[in-house]
Amino acid sequence: MDEIKTLRGTSQTYVIDGTMGRRSKFGGVMTGRDENGGRVTVKALERWGDGLRNALERVRGLDRRDVARIVDVFEGGDGRLYVVREMVEGTDLKSIFADKKLYGKIDEDAYLAMGKSVLRALEAVHGVGVVHRDIKPSNIVLRHAEGADIVHCDFSDIALIDFEQGMTLPYDGTARTQFALIYSPPEMLLKHNELVGPGADLFALGTTIYHLVMGKTPYTDCNPEVLINLQLTYPMKKPGRMTEELFGVLSHAAYKEAFRLPPRRLGPEEIVETLRRGVEGRYASAGEMLADLEKVGHALHPANWFERTFGS
Numbered sequence: 001m002d003e004i005k006t007l008r009g010t011s012q013t014y015v016i017d018g019t020m021g022r023r024s025k026f027g028g029v030m031t032g033r034d035e036n037g038g039r040v041t042v043k044a045l046e047r048w049g050d051g052l053r054n055a056l057e058r059v060r061g062l063d064r065r066d067v068a069r070i071v072d073v074f075e076g077g078d079g080r081l082y083v084v085r086e087m088v089e090g091t092d093l094k095s096i097f098a099d100k101k102l103y104g105k106i107d108e109d110a111y112l113a114m115g116k117s118v119l120r121a122l123e124a125v126h127g128v129g130v131v132h133r134d135i136k137p138s139n140i141v142l143r144h145a146e147g148a149d150i151v152h153c154d155f156s157d158i159a160l161i162d163f164e165q166g167m168t169l170p171y172d173g174t175a176r177t178q179f180a181l182i183y184s185p186p187e188m189l190l191k192h193n194e195l196v197g198p199g200a201d202l203f204a205l206g207t208t209i210y211h212l213v214m215g216k217t218p219y220t221d222c223n224p225e226v227l228i229n230l231q232l233t234y235p236m237k238k239p240g241r242m243t244e245e246l247f248g249v250l251s252h253a254a255y256k257e258a259f260r261l262p263p264r265r266l267g268p269e270e271i272v273e274t275l276r277r278g279v280e281g282r283y284a285s286a287g288e289m290l291a292d293l294e295k296v297g298h299a300l301h302p303a304n305w306f307e308r309t310f311g312s
Contacts, residue, residue, distance in 0.1 A: 007032075007042065007082060009072040014040060014084060031087065039087035040071055043164060048081040049174035055166035056083060058128040066121035068141070068161040088159045090144045093137035093212060102150060103215070108299035110155035111212040112246070114140065118205055119290040121160045126198045126286055133175070133196065134165040135204035136183045137212065169197060181224060182217050183207045186232050186256050187275045190263060195275050199282040202289050206253030207236075213246070213299045214239055218254070233259065245296045253289055255281040 005016045016032040020041060030042040045052075053073060060070040072084040093114070097103050118140060125132060132139075139162045144153045167175035171194050179188040185203035187195040211217045218237070219230040236254050238247045257278035263271050283289040 007076065007084075009082070009084060010074045011072070014042060014072075016042060034071065034084075040084050041087050043083045043162075044076070045081040045083065045164060046079075047176065049176075051168055051172045051174035052164070052166060052176065053081060055130045055168045056163055058130050058168065059125060059163050059166065062124055062128065064121065064124055065143075066117055066158055066160060067124060068159045070163070083164060085161070088141045088143060088161060089146065090141045090159070091150060092161075093140045093142065093208075095138075096142065096150065097137055097212060097215075105151045106155075108213045111209055112293065112296060112299055113154075113156040114142070114158055114212075115205060115209045116290060116293055117156045117158045118160060119286045119293065121158070122198070122201050122205070122286040123290070125160070125163075126201070129169045130163070130166050131169060131196055131198060132160070132163060132166055132201050133188070134162060134180055135160075135201050135208060136180050137208055138162075140208070167193065167196065171196065180204075181227055182211070182219065182231070184231070185254075186278055189228055189232060190271065190275065192272065192275055195272070195279055197279065198285060199279050202253045202283050202286060203255075205289075206250040209246075210236065210250050210254075214242065229262070232256070232263065241300050243296070243298055243301060246299050249289065249292045249296060252281075252292070253283055257281060 007014045007016060012035045014032050014034055016030045018031040020029040020031050028044065032040055032042055034040055056070060056073045059067065060073060068088050069086045070083065071086060072082070074082050076082050096106070118135070122132065139160065141159045141161055142150065142153055142155060143157045143159055144150065165176055165178060175193045175196070177191050177193070183204040185200045188200060207218060219227060219234070221227040221230060235256065236251050238251070255278060257274050259266065259274050260270070
């Protein structure tokens with residue numbers, strides 16, 4: 001940004017001094033400082049409703065290290081909703097995965113520790129009646145000091161960020177309809193937000209853990225329509241080198257009921273019933289999934305490191 005700008009929040013003024021990353025369909029991110037000099041990020045949302053604002057306010061009330069602190073939520077004079085949160089010092093898991101040299105040095109079991117921490121965070125978030133709706137590697141930050149050796153960091157020390165797709169429970173009819181390809185469950189892909197609940201976040205986390213442990217996602221295609229069809233139609237398959245215990249947890253988290261025919265050829269009642277059975281087949285809570293993940297000893301069979309490192 002060429003010039004410094006200020007934003008007046010609910011109780012203080014924020015100085016905006018830059019931008020972070022590229023602007024996405026979910027909104028751009030600005031960086032700045034609060035009146036005490038604390039580093040913050042600011043996201044301006046053009047399309048929002050009272051349900052989203054309510055969800056953000058509920059998360060704002062949480063005081064946890066594993067949930068990035070929301071500092072302020074306010075409507076600007078331009079009609080946009082501004083979300084101010086602490087700037088978490090560390091590296092998001094998408095960036096770690098993108099650095100193949102770094103990623104290859106990290107023990108797969110570190111991602112199990114991460115998954116357990118995310119589940120504890122989700123247990124708290126769901127406890128205040130909020131569904132995140134955008135769990136994915138880029139929204140999980142490994143906390144560490146600048147310049148730290150990431151390979152030897154504590155992967156249980158994470159912060160869950162970006163609640164701008166969140167919704168409150170029970171559903172009030174105002175949730176945003178955007179979704180993240182690869183990680184979103186069928187009820188979100190087909191825009192049935194009335195069926196979205198804690199299980200949607202657990203589905204996304206199960207897919208995220210699979211991605212990080214295996215080095216690839218359960219479904220891959222360059223055509224978004226084909227990818228959505230794969231996500232809707234096919235169950236997660238067990239990789240040969242993943243332990244039975246871990247796959248049991250991830251496949252339960254990411255369960256979906258098979259459609260009898262492609263959804264476009266089915267009536268609305270059958271679509272809803274199929275989606276409902278998929279939701280009911282997953283873990284009922286983050287605590288339930290955490291209890292099972294605690295029992296998992298290792299992510300991969302020890303003798304099968306070669307394929308992950310060099311490819312199949």
